[in-house]
Amino acid sequence: MIEVQHLTKRYGPVTAVDDVSFRVERGEIFGFLGPNGAGKTTTMRVLTGYMPPTEGRAIVAGYDVLDHPIEAKRRTGYLPETPPLYPEMTVRDYLTFVAKIKGVPRKERRVRVDASMERARVADMANRHCGKLSKGYRQRVGLAQALLHNPEVLILDEPTAGLDPKQIIETRELIKQLGGDHTVILSTHILPEVGQTCQRVVIINKGRVVAVDSPENLTSRLRGSETMYVQVDATSEDTKRALEAIPGVTQVSLADTRGTVNSFEVSSEAGRDVRRELAAAVVTRGWGLLELRPLRMSLEEIFLHLTTDESAAPPEPAGADLSASAEASADGQVGPAEAAHEPGENAHE
Ligand SMILES: Nc1ncnc2c1ncn2[C@@H]1O[C@H](COP(=O)(O)OP(=O)(O)OP(=O)(O)O)[C@@H](O)[C@H]1O
Ligand SMILES: [Mg+2]
Structure with a gap:
């Protein structure tokens, strides 16, 4: 049209x-x-x-x-x-x-x-x-x-x-x-x-x-990779190591710690859904899985990312x-x- x-x-x-x-x-x-x-x-x-x-x-x-x-x-x-x-x-x-x-x-x-x-x-x-x-x-x-x-x-x-x-x-x-x-x-x-x-x-x-x-x-789409937010009741080093070992996971970073509860942002290869493996890695070790959800960029973030990023x-x-x-x-x-x-x-x- x-x-x-x-x-x-x-x-x-x-x-x-x-x-x-x-x-x-x-x-x-x-x-x-x-x-x-x-x-x-x-x-x-x-x-x-x-x-x-x-x-x-x-x-x-x-x-x-x-x-x-x-x-x-x-x-x-x-x-x-x-x-x-x-x-x-x-x-x-x-x-x-x-x-x-x-x-x-x-x-x-x-x-x-x-x-x-x-x-x-x-x-x-x-x-x-x-x-x-x-x-x-x-x-x-x-x-x-x-x-x-x-x-x-x-x-x-x-x-x-x-x-x-x-x-x-x-x-x-x-x-x-x-x-x-x-x-x-x-x-x-x-x-x-x-x-x-x-x-x-x-x-x-x-x-x-x-x-x-x-x-x-x-x-x-714009992240280029998928990112999950994972909250686990377990020590942060152990959890980080366990999550990093999952095939397809490219990066694990600690986002927050409250008492024994640690939150991570877990990035994976684009198009690869690692939620099942993430859940299994936590649960089979007997840790508490408190939250698992995809992190999406809000339109605001995308807009700022696209319109301010590249210019020095x-x-x-x-x-x-x-x-x-x-x-x-x-x-x-x-x-x-x-x-x-x-x-x-x-x-x-
Ligand atoms: N009549 C004009 N003469 C000279 N430059 C102009 C003229 N009209 C617009 N421009 C320039 O062209 C560019 C684009 O302007 P335009 O008005 O299309 O933007 P816009 O996306 O509609 O912005 P806004 O969100 O402020 O309405 C700007 O740099 C503006 O200064
Ligand atoms: Mg205008």
Whole structure:
């Protein structure tokens, strides 16, 4: 449904997206995860046809976004980072206007506007001026606008940013409902969100893809080896020796000691399940086996591991730099440019 091939986008000397490739299947909910300045918004802008790529190509709903921009756009709903609203229009008028420029036939407009207000839960603000909406409601109107023409593909840039906790849960539920009928790409900084809503995730950092997988596979796969947590009531030296002797075990390290109870982290070769042997080694010696469980990396750990590991520079200043520059661009050129872009661009359709 969406295919991105060797996509590169440069802003002058800044390479925002660097040789990114991925595929999203029909009906999938696909998460974009990355720190500030990773290139999430830039990739989405290319996918929605708001900016041409410097290199590479993007195919959305069967149409190359460069060769067939109107066909691709017709099948795409886009919630930008800063939803472009007209402050002097009421929510209903604004959505009716968007329906018109998106080519929704006159007879269907009212029904579609009502349906999308219902879905994005903004019906209670239908007659409020857009300029007088709270940030959360502006976000919801942005979502209603993206859903208006019932597009096959939805591209949502931080759909839960600025929402209250109840609304975050409702929006996640809505996105889950949209999957299946729609193909959804969403970006987020919120790691649990990805685990809860997305079937697959791409983690990008400094414009490059560092991992693409399901949240479950990411959490189990990335260690490269399996690690078990074992708690035994026996002396630590004896236990360590016994565990190290098990075929397939590569490392045993003492994690904690409380009285006579010792806890170990036992690593084994990737793909090798040594739980039975671990249990047997302890129990046949008459020791107490108090706990045995696989240790998985949390999504947070994986994310930090993938996005801070390889660079020699201390991660904090680098992160701060990126977020500062991305924020400046979002507040400065990007927001207004987008607002100015949308109606102009669509008016041609
Ligand atoms: N219009 C622009 N002109 C110049 N550089 C830009 C522009 N827009 C983005 N950049 C730069 O491109 C890089 C990627 O920015 P992008 O907005 O795509 O990141 P992001 O992953 O969406 O970040 P965030 O999580 O903060 O929204 C950053 O280094 C940013 O400073
Ligand atoms: Mg962004």
